[in-house]
Amino acid sequence: MSAVKMKTQSDWIEIGTLDDIPRQGARVVKRFDGDIAVFRTLDDSVFALRDKCPHKGGPLSQGIVHGNKVACPLHDWKINLDTGIAVEPDEGCAARFPVRLEGGKVFLSLTPEDGCPQGTA
């Protein structure tokens, strides 16, 4: 049973600027309970996912970013950045974290979105 958490102001943190993240790449936000990968696509959109591939836990932040997807560097699973869901026919997901851009600065919420059952660990 998951408690509905209010996304309060304290859950959002400023993590850096857009330029800190390479275009078509990612940076890592390190946390004791699991790293978060923050991605920047070609058109300067930002996304954030648990830095753990649903396949065998590989670091998604190290993969090649193309379109709105990233390819896991370990065994090449493709993960959709906007949903965190693996591209068919693979099945699985990495938890999504809310992230937004404000005046060139990147803000990340440390509370994952619902919808990825195994992805919260």
Add this chain to the structure above:
Amino acid sequence: MKARLVVVGNGMAGMRAVEELLKLAPEKYDITVFGNEPHPNYNRILLSPVLTGEKQFREIVLNDDAWYAEHGITLHKGREVTGIDRKSRKVVAKDGTIAAYDRLLLATGSNPFLLPVPGKDLPGVIGFRDFADVETMLTTAKQYRHAVVIGGGLLGLEAANGLMKQGMKVTVVHLPDVLMERQLDAPAAKMLKKSLEDRGLEFVLKGVTKEIIGKNRVQGVVLADGRELTADLVVMAVGIRPNIELARKAGLYCERGVVVSDTMQTYDPAIYAVGECVQHRGQTYGLVAPLFEQAKVCANHLAHFGIARYEGSLTSTKLKVTGIDLFSAGDFTGNDQTEEILLQDAGAGVYKKVVLKDNRIQGAVMYGDTMDGAWYFQLMRDGTDVSGMREKLLFGQAHLGDSGHGDIKLRVASMADSTEICGCNGVCKGAIVTAITGKKLFTLDEVRSHTKASSSCGSCTGLVEALLASTLGGDYSTTPKKKPMCPCTEHAHDDVRLAIRNQTLKTMPALFKALEWKTPDGCNKCRPALNFYLLVAWPGEYVDDNQSRFINERVHANIQKDGTYSVIPRIWGGETTPSELRSLAEIAEKYNVPTVHITGGQRIDFLGIPKETLPAIWGDLSEAGFVSGHAYGKAMRTVKTCVGKNWCRFGTQDSTTMGIDLEKMTWGTWTPHKFKLAVSGCPRNCAEATIKDFGVVCVDSGYELHIGGNGGVKVRATDFLCAVKTPDEVLEYCAAFLQVYREEAHYLERTAPWVERIGLAYIKQRVVEDAAGRKELAGRFRLSQKFAQVDPWAARAKGADKHEYIPLKRVG
């Protein structure tokens, strides 16, 4: 308002075109399909196992009723379209149903040709085309005894075998004196006939059917020579004719088939046609692979992408006729301009023949052992000069170099389901077969994406293809000649490399625009390849795109399963000093390196380094005089050596110095795939030079140069290139070979498959015979090294690319 697409014909070609269209442009059309038969789309090739009782009809359905509903497709089963009004763009069915169209796709298939002999309309005389025919055969077999099949081609033999399995006494009447004369030569056909006679079939070759007799239903077949065969059922399997009546009535231009262009359009541009009803560049097709290629091109144009062309298909036929493996491709008969190489073992039921002209394969026919069919076909399509492998050609690909699976040729059909087919991904036969049948897979690529089998190292590809052929019971889609680089484009590797030079494309965005890439920024397959191609084409000008490199190359270390990295400094020619070893030991202790491992490349590997520590450890290594070993990249890796003349009583030359010099010349270069060298001081070859991409074996008179060897998954021994006299020549030939490889191979193609693809003769011409050309190649290599021979570790130790190694933020 959606455009309206009407499809006339609910068979494999037409529905494949619809499937491909739905992948490209699912919302573009309201689709209506008319099918004569009262069934959804089913796999016609698998009617044979339904006849023998091995399969049920529902198992061979490709798209069930639910599929049409899910995709919003209106399916009119059992409704024959009788007219097309091209002016008002409408089709009319027999029962009066009318459908208006903006685009029309004709996929009316073909009709069995019925011999125009008296009695052909008697009840009990049928073709072997659809499920209704199979139902008739099954019912007749229960009540009657004798069957005559007219036609000893593929279809006729399948019918005969099926009827025999259902308990009938079957005689096959065939006009030529060779069975399956379209696919087999006389000796192979003879073996086939004997094998089938042993099972109980009877044959009348050179048999001319004169008349079919009977009162209320068929009772017998009379031949021209007067013989009469008892027959309660006659199956005519003497060929198919494209079903073009509808098209002809509508005023579309037809010859043997409905004539279409390379974009699958008829003379009316709003009307397309695919499949067996079609005639393209004078050819009609009856095998599934070309039809699927046509379907793909047609869908591309219906989706208004407008970039695909169908150029005809070079077909190979890999069949399972009544359980016997057959393969045939190209011109397998030959003439007085060709020669043939033959392997025949009648006792083992094996017959293989390859027809050559000017050392290139023109055709092949195989009976009993068809494992290498796909390989011969590839060699034929590529026009490869096979003179270098002539003696071993008929023994198969596995005998060119030892195959990683040993040289056992396994009969996949008889393997247990639990047999592991794909070692890299742990996929067993049962899983692959279940996926093929359960998910209706037709091609190698589909099997790869659904099961992962053959999707990693690829050495089990031959086995997976054999499984596809045996599971599908007939032919299956072979890959088209020029394989696109990746799903982002239709262009093949060679075309892209050519375009980069011809159109002076110097950045990736420029390339994406000029070559009309389907995606805004490529994918993880093409970006690394394009980055490499641009780098090679414009040394010193192209700006390397780090974000298009695989992680290992981006951070200059090998990622391990837990996200830590492996660090391997360069040890020139595999020779070190006590002070170097001391430095390495001190650094390993300072950083608490968990594991120190000695590599096959004669170097030392530190494992378990966290990413953030990399710049620091590199700084220490740099100070101690080490540079990157590039153990992580599609790059020059190592040069192994033996101690050679300096110490060894057998050494003929100073192999160690030669190796060090080679390494100093080549380190830092990026290559299509990893590149390894070795120098052995004598033919005892202690440095294993003959499994290297470029290997040197020293001899008394100089240096023997070897190329195209690979250790690893698929071991291949080198080809001997030539012998030279001086170390300077060794360096020049090596640089030239490396540069041809860099300029012309496909990304991720090791030298072994590259040499096999383009042929040793070509490489000899460029590197050995053309001295001026060789010097130019070597010059281009040295130029590229001016920009590439830079230690990446030193720069990063000083802070370059800092963002790669440190997290953006630490929380809690």
